[in-house]
Amino acid sequence: MAEELTDPAEGFAPLRIRRVVRETADAVSLVLDVPECCSHRFQYKAGQFLTLRVSVGGRDLRRCYSMSSAPVEDELRITVKRDPGGVVSNWINDTAAAGDELHAAPPEGRFTLTESDSSPRELVAFAGGSGITPIMSLVRAALAGSDRTVKLFYANRGRDSVIFSEPLARLAEQHADRLTVEHHYDEDAGVVTASAVESFAARVGDADFYVCGPTPFMDTVETALLGAGVPKQRLHLERFTVAAAPDTVTDGDAQACEEVVIELQRQKVTAAYRQGDTLLQTARLQGLKAPSSCETGSCGTCMARIVEGSARMLNNDALEPDEVEEGWVVTCQALPTSSKVHMIYE
Ligand SMILES: Cc1cc2nc3c(=O)[nH]c(=O)nc-3n(C[C@H](O)[C@H](O)[C@H](O)COP(=O)(O)OP(=O)(O)OC[C@H]3O[C@@H](n4cnc5c(N)ncnc54)[C@H](O)[C@@H]3O)c2cc1C
Ligand code: FES
Structure with missing residues (x-):
């Protein structure tokens, strides 16, 4: 491979x-x-x-x-x-x-700037911890390539964990009329609450919202912004991890499967297959800590090889055709299409 x-x-x-x-x-x-x-x-x-x-x-x-x-x-x-x-x-x-x-x-990735009309909307970003990474990219691009004003809410446990502290301060100085950065420190104010998000959002006008950070942070920000009336299409989310397995997928192909054998590290588990589950969900239901990352079929983190039986992928942006030919699947997107599937994480 x-x-x-x-x-x-x-x-x-x-x-x-x-x-x-x-x-x-x-x-x-x-x-x-x-x-x-x-x-x-x-x-x-x-x-x-x-x-x-x-x-x-x-x-x-x-x-x-x-x-x-x-x-x-x-x-x-x-x-x-x-x-x-x-x-x-x-x-x-x-x-x-x-x-x-x-x-x-x-x-x-689709966590990118939207083309705005002739009166560009504000860019409002909420970053938590390492979630600043793509947001830093967006902030730099918006400041360099447009007249948009940018408002950044950046949450961290403490001052020591702030990534890009100095570059952000420099940018805020260079673009004093267009960039504002509000730091939130859990060590001072506790974890970010819906009311902190709402009060930040209340200070912005017509805007596109970008959110990236740990799952609980993202959930709080997303719920608060939607509750404050931000339209869904203005809300852009980048999740580095997905905490819970998504709900089951309904798919006719999956009904024939009865049993999935999963090999992960030194464990070998035989699972009764629950209709509609992806192979990743099946592994998780067994308590296995199966690798995953994007959960959209983009990154390949969850790949495993099917050595018996077959599966089809709802989406695959990660594997090359010859890998698929060899039996590799991205398990977050794979539904069994045979009565038994045996897969190995390598
Ligand atoms: C689109 C996208 C963009 C991303 N961008 C960035 C970025 O810019 N910067 C960044 O830092 N990260 C980013 N990430 C996250 C990154 O891809 C990794 O997920 C992250 O670095 C963790 O990988 P790891 O190999 O260190 O952890 P892993 O080894 O995958 O472990 C992840 C977590 O699971 C736990 N774990 C692992 N195995 C077990 C086990 N057997 N039992 C119990 N717990 C276990 C670990 O303790 C750890 O907390 C991004 C993710 C996505 C999907
Ligand atoms: S977790 Fe990224 S492709 Fe499955």
Whole structure:
């Protein structure tokens, strides 16, 4: 599988780390050089992400990381915050060094600026922790490429964990008439509440809203904004993780399946199949901590190989046709189409 994915003409490409910037004790930015042959495929919109494929402890893993740079800048940069107990984020924070090579799939994602009409709407962003990454990209792009005013609400546990503290202060100084940044510190004010969100939103006019951060933060902001009358189409959400398994999917193909055998790390579990569930949901119902990330079929984090039986994917933006041919599926999107399915996470 690795062979064709490193082909610079297709899929993943080797990017070289030009520079490592320590942002906080828990977060690092990587400035990446794209080989000339692939540069056209790595053009991106502010707010998009790369999927990295790394090998850690002999395991091939894929994770998504948003650009914290904007296309107007002359460098492509991602910013990675440690996830306690997380494999890839800690590996990057501990080992990434200038000159190293990382394999990345070209930018993807819909958390991007909307084209505005002749009187551009305000851009209002709510970021929590590492959720600042794509928002930083959006903020930079909006300030550089339009006349929009930008209001940023940025929540962190404490002052030590603020990523981009200085760059944000500089931007606010340079664009004093257009950018306001309000920091929220849990250590002072407790976690962000709906009323904090509402009072921030009450100070804005006609706006597009962008939200990225930990799930509870996003849920609070989303509920508060919708409750305050923000139309759904003006609300843009980027979820780094999905906390709960989504509701079951109804699909005629799935009814034939009775049993799913799942191999994950050193565990092998046989599950009775519940109609409509994806393979990822089936694994979770067994209490397995199955890998996942975007849950939209974009990143490949949840991939597993079917060694017996078959499944079809509702969406696949991650796997190459030959990987699918080999039996790989993105389990977050896969519904069984045979009476028994045996899948292996590798
Ligand atoms: C579109 C998108 C964009 C993203 N952009 C960014 C970004 O810009 N910056 C950023 O930092 N992150 C970003 N992420 C998140 C990133 O992709 C990873 O999910 C994150 O770095 C965690 O990966 P990991 O390998 O470190 O953690 P994982 O190893 O995947 O672990 C995740 C969590 O699960 C827990 N866990 C793992 N295995 C077990 C187990 N067996 N039992 C119990 N608990 C377990 C870990 O403790 C950890 O808390 C983005 C995600 C998406 C989908
Ligand atoms: S979790 Fe991203 S493709 Fe399934």
